[in-house]
Amino acid sequence: MPLMMSEEGFENDESDYHTLPRARIERRKSGLEWFVCGGWKFLCSSCCDWLINICHRKKELKARTVWLGCPEKSEEKHPRNSIKNQKYNVFTFIPGVLYEQFKFFLNLYFLVVSCSQFVPALKIGYLYTYWAPLGFVLAVTITREAIDEFRRFQRDKEVNSQLYSKLTVRGKVQVKSSDIQVGDLIIVEKNQRIPSDMVFLRTSEKAGSCFIRTDQLDGETDWKLKVAVSCTQRLPALGDLFSIRAYVYAQKPQLDIHSFEGTFTREDSDPPIHESLSIENTLWASTIVASGTVIGVVIYTGKETRSVMNTSNPKNKIGLLDLELNQLTKALFLALVVLSVVMVTLQGFAGPWYRNLFRFLLLFSYIIPISLRVNLDMGKAAYGWMIMKDENIPGTVVRTSTIPEELGRLVYLLTDKTGTLTQNEMTFRRLHLGTVSYGADTMDEIQTHVLSSYAQVHPQTGGNNPSSTPPRRAQSSTPKVRKSVSSRVHEAVKAIALCHNVTPVYESQAGVTGETESAEADQDFSDENRTYQASSPDEVALVRWTESVGLTLVSRDLTSMQLKTPGGQVLTYCILQVFPFTSESKRMGIIVRDESTAEITFYMKGADVAMSSIVQYNDWLEEECGNMAREGLRTLVVAKKALTEEQYQDFESRYSQAKLSIHDRVLKVAAVVESLERELELLCLTGVEDQLQADVRPTLEMLRNAGIKIWMLTGDKLETATCIAKSSHLVSRTQDIHIFRPVTSRGEAHLELNAFRRKHDCALVISGDSLEVCLKYYEHELVELACQCPAVVCCRCSPTQKAHIVTLLRQHTGRRTCAIGDGGNDVSMIQAADCGIGIEGKEGKQASLAADFSITQFRHVGRLLMVHGRNSYKRSAALGQFVMHRGLIISTMQAVFSSVFYFASVPLYQGFLMVGYATIYTMFPVFSLVLDQDVKPEMAILYPELYKDLTKGRSLSFKTFLIWVLISIYQGGILMFGALVLFEAEFVHVVAISFTALVLTELLMVALTIRTWHWLMVVAEFLSLGCYVASLAFLNEYFDVAFITTVPFLWKVSAITVVSCLPLYVLKYLKRKLSPPSYSKLSS
DSSP states (O other), rough: OOOOOOOHHHOHHHEEEEEEEEHHHHOOOOOOHHIIIIIIHHHHHHHHHHHHHHOOOOOEEEEOOTTTOOGOOSSSSOOSSSOOOOOOOOTTTTHHHHHHTTHHHHHHHHHHHHTTTGGGOOOOOOHHHHHHHHHHHHHHHHHHHHHHHHHHHHHHHHTTEEEEEEEEEEEEEEGGGGGGGOOOOOEETTOOOOSSSSEEEESSTTTSEEEEEEEESSSOEEEEEOOOOOHTSSSGGGGGGGOEEEEEEEOOSSSSSTTOOOOEEESSSOOEEEEEOOOOOEEEEEEEEOOOOOOEEEEGGGGGHHHHHHHOOOOOOOHHHHHHHHHHHHHHHHHHHHHHHHHHHHSSSSSHHHHHHHHHHHHHGGGTHHHHHHHHHHHHHHHHHHHHOOOTTTTTTTTOOOGGGGGSSEEEEEOOTTTTTTTEEEEEEEOOOOEHHHHHHHGGHHHHHHHHHHHHHHHGSSSGGGSSSOGGGGGGOOOHHHHHHHHHHHHHHHHHHHSSEEOOOOOEETTGGGGGSSHHHHHHSTTTTTTEOOSSSHHHHHHHHHHTTEEEEEESSSSSSEEEEEEEEEEEEEEEEEEEOTTTTOEEEEEETTTTTTTEEEEEEHHHHHTTTBBOOHHHHHHHHEEEETEEEEEEEEEEEOOOHHHHHHHHHHHOOOOOTTTHHHHHHHHHHHOOSSEEEEEEEEEEEEEOTHHHHHHHHHHHHHTTTEEEESSSSSOOOOOOOTTSSSSSSTTTEEEOOOOOSSSHHHHHHHHHHOOOOOEEEHHHHHHHHHHHHHHHHHHHHHHHHHHHEEESSSHHHHHHHHHHHHHHHOEEEEEEEEEHHHGGHHHHHSSEEEEOOOTTSSHHHHHEEEEETTTTHHHIIIIIIIHHHHHHHHHHHHHHHHHHHHHHHHHHHHTTTTOOOOOOOOOOOHHHHTTEEEEEHGGGGGGGGSSSHHOOOOEEEHHHHHHHTTTHHHHHHHHHHHHHHHHHHHHHHHHHHHHOSOOOHHHHHHHHHHHHHHHHHHHHSSSSSSSSHHHHHHHHHHHHHHHHOTTTTSOOOOTTSHHHHHHHHHHHHHHHHHHHHHEEEHHHHOOOOOOOOOOH
């Protein structure tokens, strides 16, 4: 069995193996080479960072003690509570914008050239020929930035000047959001934004809790339940908050929005009251109160709030096309220097040659066109507008207008699963009890079991016919098995109905739910206006299902929960403890006491990985979980444990002690809870299905045919992920799937990689943990192997891992990547990719706001890439090269002119001719190239294979660029020599003939480049020609008007134009005939 990686290398010293992949990729550069290739940038940025750090010493964040209603008591100064999203202030605006502009080689070059015109010895022509184009570019940019900046300023001002009620000793005072301080007591009404991070003290709701909406903070659309501190909630009136002496101890500000540790202490009671504070007692800034009025004490303001600490400044993305054009401009600059040196050499270095060298550099400066940036930026804006106006993909928004061309160059598409490929709408499909399994068609049996068990427990609710419900004693005579199945179904349904974090919300009769009596239960809890709120759609699906089989959750507050039986009776359960679900524990638990029997039960549900070690021994759980996962169901294991009063009291005292500890609180609490999680009785296994989004299969098929490799990165279980990969046809029916075995050490990773290397053309499924191990030791090998796979599925990925995979792919392959997702957990991946697409989904708008392109459904990706990506890339490539051609042709003419006239550094065209040439005479036709398309949209979608060509980047390469250079040299030479050969007595005719022929040649070249005509293109051509003819009357300082109107002028111009353009038309015709491009075969 041949091993590709030699075993010796494996036994060898760790260190040399470790450096292997890196050594292949990077070679250290020598000192000077490093400095030239970007070392200077690094040095400059390091110096700037150092200076900024000295000016902006970061204040160390500390834990704090906050006295209720006494801001003046705080020991240190806290930041102002103002939101600032502006990039610049009054002083930094102009320098900042100019720096962003002159970072580009192109613009910097033009700045230097324009500045040189202030030196009399170097002055060539008029100042405005250089400063007008540059001024225009800068004016457009500064205006755009200023408008954006002003909008940000207005948004900030609006938020900062929102008024809130502040509680003081003298009563309520109105205060601006930006004037709120740490220690203030703030009242927030329903539907109002919470202005700063607070600890929740009181609410108008009787239950002592309220709901808040957090979609602006974490991207989740469901409501979160928050609990008031019980000591302050129990106070008789609002004003009593000032009659007590109390403080909150809060940990130092940090990033994590899902955790908080603190304590509340009331000093003036005997003994002092201590309460532990956790995440459920906090109200973070930027969330919105959804029910009742809340009062809180401010603990963090401004820059220290969780929402501000979590906003990272996304990096500016620069498209591949822009980088390629930047390389070409550098090549042009090199050509410019060489040409100038050649000219000075031919002069024989006579006189002040260095001054002449600089004058030549200025004369030929049109080789590098300043209008390139303007044209491309306007083009990008046009593509963005076209994408947003496309009726086939409604609701699409372009948020980053600088990279539409990237959509046409993608090789890797990394997608999230839940909510992106699937709808994130759960339906309950399967209940498994070990010996018996219920599917969609046998749910009515469960209903019967639930009905009969409640009828036996409560004979009085059995309706008119008492004989149908035998008394409880008679039960023993029924067959044993029957009884056990029925009671087990009942136990399982009850557990599912109780073990969750769901709250029923009643829309129309909000006021009534407060004072419900058991007798009024029916009319209050009417089914029509009840909706469920929970932090995960799975939980809602489970509770909806228990409602459908007869056990309905009708109300819930912090301390109790009420269920309605099929007979209409309401059972009340007292909630003693809730252990919420976390991504680490993968399970949630609840302890309830049944009011009627006083039994205490601990219910728990969670993922099979977490639960299999907690429940009692059984022989079916693992197998059935596998079976359900293969059907594409999300599985949850439900278990319970009965507790005696003594057991519970003992647990409770240890638990509250652990919750009060300041150090290692999380660990201590987890240890106490784990003491309960032993030998639970396994009740059932549930299966919930997440349906696929519309048209996911054909879209994935299309993308695969377009040569795009699709990777699925999900936080879900391996089985579910594999199953969705199959059902969505991400992995085709015939393909093998290689499931990467879990590895923990270097040796295992090595063997497993070798096993995978021997397989060909199979999809890879790997879990986050194994991935981490492999990347640690064999990063290069793993990425190399994975890139050869037709599809890759990474399951159990954390958000940071997703981003890491994207970055790795970009670095190792050098290809363009696109990430697509819909939730807050996909934001880091979307921002790391070359091109991020967000879907507005069930999980809120966070991903779509962070992305470069936002769509409403996954299926729109196909059209976005195949049609808009293709067009944007092809058009920009043509536009960029054409603008370069426009500069090159005039520089060639200047070179010919100078060399004929004894290498004099005299300009051929002066003043307005140069400005007009780049603007009104040729701008519209050249820009109309953004309407060109080589393939009809229907064709591009029908034959996605056409997309493969784009990824090779052949539309804009050194080869195509050289072709354009040759065309420019040929045409420039013909135009100039032609004019020189044909000119008669005076020099002024050369200018007239050559310039007119030049403008006509440009217009004809645009016509030659266009592949599909659009009526606007025709208008642009004639408009420009009209402008030129009309302006001839005013250009008498350059042209002899009498000569222009004669016949010789017309035939000379026509002759030169024909000679310069006809050969190219012939060549194009021959090329179409002899080697037509792939798309022409389809469109013919």
